[in-house]
Amino acid sequence: MVDGWTVPGFTHVQELGGGACGRVMLALDDLTQTKVAIKYLDPRLNGDEAFLSRYRGVARRLSQLEDPNVVDFYELVESPQGTAIVMERVEGFGLRRMIATQGPTGPLAALAIISGTLLGLAAAHAKDIVHGTLRPSEILIDEDGNCRLVDFALASAGTEAQTAPAYAAPELWGGAPPGIATDLYAATAIFYECLTGRPPFTGRSQSAIAKAHREAPTPVEEVPGPLRDLIAQGLAKDPADRPGSAADFLGAVEDAAVAAYGPAWLAQGRGRLTELAAETARQPEPAPSKGRAAVPKPAPPGPAKTGGGGRGRVLAAALAVLVIAGGTAGGVLLLGGKDDDPPVGPAMSGTPEPAPPPTPSDPAAATLLGKIEQATGQAPGASFVYRRTGGGAATARGTFTLVPNGSPSYSMSVSGSGDTRRSTRAVIVGDTAYVMAGKTWRSAPANGQAPGYPTLVAQARWASSVGNVTALLRASTAFEQQGQIYKGTAAMDRLTADQSVGALYGHLSGATGAQQVAFALKLDRAGRPAHLWFRAQGADKARAQVIQATYSAWGRKAAIAAPSAPR
Incomplete structure (x- = not known):
């Protein structure tokens, strides 16, 4: 169980990790034996009715979003015991782990990462979904070097800057709501970290980090020359000076990459990213923050409401x-x-x-x-x-x-x-x-x-x-029918x-x-x-x-x- 309950219809296998938003469990769907990831929301979010009311709408849109750069959202489950998100299990790890074990990725792999990140953001923004707290742990890398975004909109209104301070745009610190411009700022800060091994702005306290985001010059001299203009655009203090959309920024990234590294930049970048993924996978996996769980699913203690994509x-x-x-x-x-x-x-x-x-x-x-x-x-x-x-x-x-x-x-x-x-x-x-x-x-x-x-x-x-x-x-x-699924073979x-x-x-x-x-x-x-x-x-x-x-x-x-x- 997690905090006294388990999403009905699933059996926990082990804990995958946890963070400010909640704990994540690897689980099996009892009907299909499919592996899924279940995020049990932190009690702070579960008790925030304003957040839940807003997130129900986000969940509906996420359930309709099909994109290879976004982790599939299956359903939102609400019960008297808590709230959970059932989503696709990605065989990979967070970009945070890759940078922590491998250091800077190099320019080609970094370009592949921001390319995949911007593609995922573009697909989400087209559905009126803003991430709000994008950070390296929410970019999953699989063994083929694909980037998959996860955990959209999982912050109470007004807390986005405090949730991901190293990647929070200046306007978030002033209380502005997250939007396309703040997502692009966060993506650029992650791009910078891939290139250098550290975020662009740091400090000993959140107030110091906020001041750096607002006032410190963008440290473009730390990145390769051909990529400095991209960093300057994406980390512009004024959101009006950033690219107008993820698609626009992606076009600028592609143009800069071709000019600097040739037309094969993406193939080379994904190749390097695949190598880094293999090297990261060989490193010991950090233990989950709150121990592991491998318990059979008990009878559900209360009715649960589902939203979003549903079990389908x-x-x-x-x-x-x-x-x-x-x-x-x-x-x-x-x-x-x-x-x-x-x-x-x-x-x-x-x-x-x-x-x-x-x-x-x-x-x-x-x-x-x-x-x-x-x-x-x-x-x-x-x-x-x-x-x-x-x-x-x-x-x-x-x-x-x-x-x-x-x-x-x-x-x-x-x-x-x-x-x-x-x-x-x-x-x-x-x-x-x-x-x-x-x-x-x-x-x-x-x-x-x-x-x-x-x-x-x-x-x-x-x-x-x-x-x-x-x-x-x-x-x-x-030909045969199995529940909602029709199966067969054809000559x-x-x-x-x-x-x-x-x-x-x-x-x-x-x-x-x-x-x-x-x-x-x-x-x-x-x-x-x-x-x-x-x-x-x-x-x-x-x-x-x-x-x-x-x-x-x-x-x-x-x-x-x-x-x-x-x-």
Whole structure:
């Protein structure tokens, strides 16, 4: 137990740590056996009704936030015994531990860290979520060098500066509320610490630290010359002098990084960050501050109210682990290749001969297919997140609209590996992909044969389309329902013959040697896709490929048009 209670439906495994916000336990979901992290809020927060009232709204927005640079928020649980947050368990450690054991990260790794941090902040700010107390312990680093932000908005109003004094913007010390500008200030202070091994402003007391933030010159001379302007911008005393948004600041970071270290800076930075993560993992893990707990879950002492994402996202995470079968759940997805995916080869290119869509062999799959087609026809658009893993990385997020008798149109931001590591904007209309290169739109066929971003964009459309969901059901050879989850296997030869997604599965077949695809699907209450996972695995398990797509905000979306003046 923690302070006399345990979140119902979970069994504690051990304590992971604690801090000003509360204690964190590693726990197992009793239903799915999924590992999660549960933060039991400190009694000060639990007794602050103004904080709780505000945080309930934050929790709802966090539960809708799907971003590879933000730890997944599952649910907020309130009971007479306390308040807890159930969230994704990240296999990694806080940046604080890395700096403490390894010292300064070096400029390339530091640039990779602030890049991931700004991407996470940009996604949160787009949902009207401000972190407020960002510090190194709230940036988690996994073994692949990914940065994941956690613990958004966990401070009572007016206490943000005292909660994270080394990273608190001058205006926070004067009582101003946290906002985008204060998050960017904190991110820059962390960037400075990565470069130098210490925060930019220190003191023997909080009043001394506050004075330094307000009055001391920014110590830019302590950092490499090409990065000094970034530090000066982000740590500007006046919030109006800081970048206007996380996206704006990220653009400045990328420009400075390319100018100083070349176009491969991010790949090199993530490589160095991966090395530092491995070195940190080899160091003994500090003992939790209040001991460990490994106790069976008692009967709940009182009813608990849940908010935010609910148990559905925990079930979704469990299913992702099941489908990946030992891979990294919640990671980005892969379609093969050591770096970027090559264009579809000649044997896989072209459009399959028209043929009537096959009927699912299982009557339940046929019924489900009809339900999905009817539901999505009434709400022909959604927001989506696409991920791939398995030897490379790619992520896309944006919106799509279904087009009668045609391919869906997409507007997205996308990034991959190698030469496509930098996130860029893309649009697909009809058979053409439009990709932003610098400040110019470039066009290419959206057939998976144009190298680089056009192939990445085409694969994101195929994998996350409703047509892919229905293709898997039509090609299913085994199908069953387990609670809210539908599971099955689909024949690869039937998938490659599908007109809408055949090119995707042709590539997947060639990359893995798989003869069938295992898939799992969760629908929302209206019968529209909420989560989709599928895996292709041949005789060589090391070549197994996993794809994940998540959907939200179904409804009629504005028509997506081709950008003006593409070249």
